[in-house]
Amino acid sequence: MTQRPYNFSAGPAAMPEAVLAQAAAEMLDWHGCGMGVMEMSHRGKEFISIYEQAEADLRELLAVPPEFKILFMQGGGLAENAIVPLNLSRGGTVDFVVSGSWSQKSAKEAQRYATANIAASGQASGFTALPAPASWQLSAGAQYLHLCSNETIHGIEFHELPDLKALGCDAPLVIDFSSHVLSRPVDWSRVGLAFGGAQKNVGPAGVTLVIVREDLLGHALPACPSAFDYQTVADNQSMFNTPPTYAIYMAGLTFQWLKQQGGVAAMERCNIAKAELLYGYLDRSAFYVNKVDPAARSRMNVPFFLRDESRNQAFLDGAKARGLLQLKGHKSVGGMRASIYNAMPIEGVQALVDYLKDFEKEQA
Amino acid sequence: MTQRPYNFSAGPAAMPEAVLAQAAAEMLDWHGCGMGVMEMSHRGKEFISIYEQAEADLRELLAVPPEFKILFMQGGGLAENAIVPLNLSRGGTVDFVVSGSWSQKSAKEAQRYATANIAASGQASGFTALPAPASWQLSAGAQYLHLCSNETIHGIEFHELPDLKALGCDAPLVIDFSSHVLSRPVDWSRVGLAFGGAQKNVGPAGVTLVIVREDLLGHALPACPSAFDYQTVADNQSMFNTPPTYAIYMAGLTFQWLKQQGGVAAMERCNIAKAELLYGYLDRSAFYVNKVDPAARSRMNVPFFLRDESRNQAFLDGAKARGLLQLKGHKSVGGMRASIYNAMPIEGVQALVDYLKDFEKEQA
Numbered sequence: 001m002t003q004r005p006y007n008f009s010a011g012p013a014a015m016p017e018a019v020l021a022q023a024a025a026e027m028l029d030w031h032g033c034g035m036g037v038m039e040m041s042h043r044g045k046e047f048i049s050i051y052e053q054a055e056a057d058l059r060e061l062l063a064v065p066p067e068f069k070i071l072f073m074q075g076g077g078l079a080e081n082a083i084v085p086l087n088l089s090r091g092g093t094v095d096f097v098v099s100g101s102w103s104q105k106s107a108k109e110a111q112r113y114a115t116a117n118i119a120a121s122g123q124a125s126g127f128t129a130l131p132a133p134a135s136w137q138l139s140a141g142a143q144y145l146h147l148c149s150n151e152t153i154h155g156i157e158f159h160e161l162p163d164l165k166a167l168g169c170d171a172p173l174v175i176d177f178s179s180h181v182l183s184r185p186v187d188w189s190r191v192g193l194a195f196g197g198a199q200k201n202v203g204p205a206g207v208t209l210v211i212v213r214e215d216l217l218g219h220a221l222p223a224c225p226s227a228f229d230y231q232t233v234a235d236n237q238s239m240f241n242t243p244p245t246y247a248i249y250m251a252g253l254t255f256q257w258l259k260q261q262g263g264v265a266a267m268e269r270c271n272i273a274k275a276e277l278l279y280g281y282l283d284r285s286a287f288y289v290n291k292v293d294p295a296a297r298s299r300m301n302v303p304f305f306l307r308d309e310s311r312n313q314a315f316l317d318g319a320k321a322r323g324l325l326q327l328k329g330h331k332s333v334g335g336m337r338a339s340i341y342n343a344m345p346i347e348g349v350q351a352l353v354d355y356l357k358d359f360e361k362e363q364a
Numbered sequence: 365m366t367q368r369p370y371n372f373s374a375g376p377a378a379m380p381e382a383v384l385a386q387a388a389a390e391m392l393d394w395h396g397c398g399m400g401v402m403e404m405s406h407r408g409k410e411f412i413s414i415y416e417q418a419e420a421d422l423r424e425l426l427a428v429p430p431e432f433k434i435l436f437m438q439g440g441g442l443a444e445n446a447i448v449p450l451n452l453s454r455g456g457t458v459d460f461v462v463s464g465s466w467s468q469k470s471a472k473e474a475q476r477y478a479t480a481n482i483a484a485s486g487q488a489s490g491f492t493a494l495p496a497p498a499s500w501q502l503s504a505g506a507q508y509l510h511l512c513s514n515e516t517i518h519g520i521e522f523h524e525l526p527d528l529k530a531l532g533c534d535a536p537l538v539i540d541f542s543s544h545v546l547s548r549p550v551d552w553s554r555v556g557l558a559f560g561g562a563q564k565n566v567g568p569a570g571v572t573l574v575i576v577r578e579d580l581l582g583h584a585l586p587a588c589p590s591a592f593d594y595q596t597v598a599d600n601q602s603m604f605n606t607p608p609t610y611a612i613y614m615a616g617l618t619f620q621w622l623k624q625q626g627g628v629a630a631m632e633r634c635n636i637a638k639a640e641l642l643y644g645y646l647d648r649s650a651f652y653v654n655k656v657d658p659a660a661r662s663r664m665n666v667p668f669f670l671r672d673e674s675r676n677q678a679f680l681d682g683a684k685a686r687g688l689l690q691l692k693g694h695k696s697v698g699g700m701r702a703s704i705y706n707a708m709p710i711e712g713v714q715a716l717v718d719y720l721k722d723f724e725k726e727q728a
Contacts, residue, residue, distance in 0.1 A: 005398035009405045013607055017392065020400050024391035028384050034369035034689060036384050038568040038614070039688055041373045074438040074570065075591055082589030109590055199606055204402040206438065206570040206608030223587040224474055225446030227439055241442035242563055244570030244608065245376055249567035250402070325398060326405055 005323035006348035010152050010330070010339040011179065011200035012300060019253045037249045038324040042242055049243075052238070053253030061255055061264050062181075065188050066212055071210040071230060072238040072248050076197035077102065077178045078230075081109035084174055084195065086224040087246060088144050088216055089114035095142045095171070099158075100127045100151030101332060102176060110146070113221060119145065127154040129293040142171045144192060150180035150298050152200065153330045155290070155337070157298035161190045180300045181209065182258060182343060183342055184268045192216055198247065201300070201341045202256050207247035258342065267342050274340050274349045275299040280355045287360040305335035312336075315359055322355050369687035370712035374516050374665060374694070374703040375543065375564035383617045388454045401613045406606055415601070418616030425619060425628050426545075428575055429552050433576040435594060435601040436612050440561035441466065441542045443592075444516065444572060445473035448538055448559065450588040452580055453478035459506045459535070464491045464515030464523075465696060466540060471510070477585060479551035482507050483509065491518040493657040498528040508556060514544035514662050517694045519654070519701065522649055525554045536580060544664045545573065546622060548632045549707055562611065565664070565705045567618050571611035614618075621707065631706050638665040638704050638713045647719045651724040669699035676700075679723055686719050 003193025007014040040047040096107040098121040120131035150157040199205035329335040369380040404411040460471035462485040484495035536556025688690035692697040
């Protein structure tokens with residue numbers, strides 16, 4: 001088959017070609033069992049083996065300590081915006097660091113169940129910079145502090161998770177790592193719970209990863225649906241309700257692919273190189289601009305603008321003609337956005353940079 | 365390819381081979397767009413066209429009237445057990461007809477949000493018969509009446525939905541039709557809301573169908589997560605949160621396959637023939653038994669027992685050797701269960717009946 005186009009979608013996003021090819025080959029018959037993965041009982045030995053392998057591989061890839069449970073849930077990050085406070089807030093106060101659209105939505109949804117305190121906000125900067133941890137207004141007795149460690153829309157990323165204890169705060173840290181999970185290691189000593197929809201860096205939409213320290217289980221509010229009570233989910237190995245079996249299988253194939261690539265450390269090196277290549281070009285150009293504070297730029301989501309926005313449509317049309325897809329920015333920000341997740345090879349980023357140069361020359 | 369085994373799983377369950385083959389062929393490139401379906405933004409024109417076609421086909425197949433919204437959600441039937449009362453109960457009283465495991469679970473979960481009144485129960489019969497509507501103890505002012513129109517585990521089905529108005533009840537009827545959706549028509553004049561997980565008769569686990577009359581929207585309790593508020597879901601064409609795009613695509617391929625087979629009326633004729641073939645043999649045999657009242661036997665899920673249960677493992681081993689898979693009964697009921705959903709051809713039921721005969725002879 002000829003070269004597939006490079007797909008810069010923010011999510012659902014490009015998946016490794018090898019993963020898709022394997023899934024296609026196994027669609028009607030998984031490992032000679034006579035059934036496709038979609039057709040298996042989730043309680044049968046075939047699917048249980050797929051599930052257990054996926055969980056073990058994820059634990060290995062992210063070096064998840066044994067005191068954390070790994071849950072495969074449904075509903076994505078937006079559902080977790082309710083599910084986290086239903087499980088962890090105890091109806092008390094929760095602190096939020098608002099660094100972009102996603103953490104803003106999380107804070108708003110939490111108000112249904114808890115008192116949501118905005119400990120810090122990057123809104124004054126138009127979400128182009130992260131408020132420094134020393135400036136955060138933390139609540140005494142907060143049940144947890146929530147932040148979004150990579151804001152997909154604003155292209156802003158925490159390159160170091162805050163050490164809440166050093167800030168005098170005993171509350172657990174909750175991170176929404178949907179759009180950079182598995183692109184870099186996680187410092188679990190600083191985290192109580194991490195959640196993420198799979199549809200950016202892991203697999204298809206429809207499965208949500210939740211990695212939660214065991215001592216945080218068992219405190220759900222009475223209004224929490226059983227299917228979303230972390231304790232119930234953990235007690236049933238994510239099979240209280242029928243899990244999204246095929247999405248878990250695809251995530252599992254992606255985990256195996258990541259291990260073949262050298263794991264998260266190797267992916268991180270590659271992601272750093274990809275980000276340097278793209279930001280480096282944007283910063284040297286007078287034609288394009290990225291407005292995010294260099295210290296907080298996301299390695300995964302690179303929003304950028306043509307200084308002359310009247311050329312936007314010509315830019316997108318030309319990109320598509322070169323096999324560079326889904327570069328239009330989020331409607332709330334405008335401009336362009338290149339999402340360069342794990343599945344995007346450096347060759348794809350190079351092809352984008354080559355196009356950026358050629359388009360600039362052509363329009364000069 | 366040689367004949368695939370016949371898969372009698374109760375769910376996730378067998379899918380039409382043609383649907384799986386098409387999905388495999390389109391895995392890396394859907395209709396020449398350069399992306400697989402899993403890799404598409406849910407807001408892009410390609411996925412929107414898949415979504416709209418799926419919705420229109422489902423509306424056509426089930427003759428859903430225009431005053432009903434079709435929603436594609438996540439969490440399956442067990443999540444809907446909470447989501448329905450969160451949206452419809454207004455914290456008041458809800459009536460339940462308990463006809464098996466699923467309706468029993470629904471009534472229990474609803475107690476978080478409402479007063480759950482058991483209007484009728486088949487428990488005294490071991491869930492082998494349906495309580496007659498004339499005997500139901502309906503609450504004055506109930507917000508709705510819930511029943512499970514096909515109990516997957518107990519193999520018991522409502523062959524006619526109750527006419528609540530004729531019973532002097534103005535409340536809307538809510539049906540859990542997970543395990544027989546699209547196997548027969550639905551009389552929408554008697555229904556306010558129908559929900560069902562897709563993983564039995566529609567497609568892969570991870571997408572839930574909700575079909576709801578518009579006047580029932582907009583009454584969610586404050587504790588209802590935004591992602592599960594029917595009004596919010598409807599206002600956003602099921603894209604408030606990222607929908608399970610691939611599961612919707614697979615459901616859509618199944619809808620197209622159903623239309624090619626002649627639609628729901630043709631499927632119903634086939635399902636009647638399949639059920640008559642299997643129950644007919646079981647009833648004529650002194651070796652096997654089905655205990656369900658013939659008037660309420662499910663066309664989809666056929667639990668049966670060997671009168672001599674010491675032969676169970678030999679039966680299952682022999683079945684597997686003949687390419688007849690996943691016949692073991694649910695652990696709460698025991699014995700055997702053959703689920704013969706739309707995707708099971710009559711040839712598969714005939715192969716099962718042939719095996720039932722041969723095993724009986726061989727063991728005699």
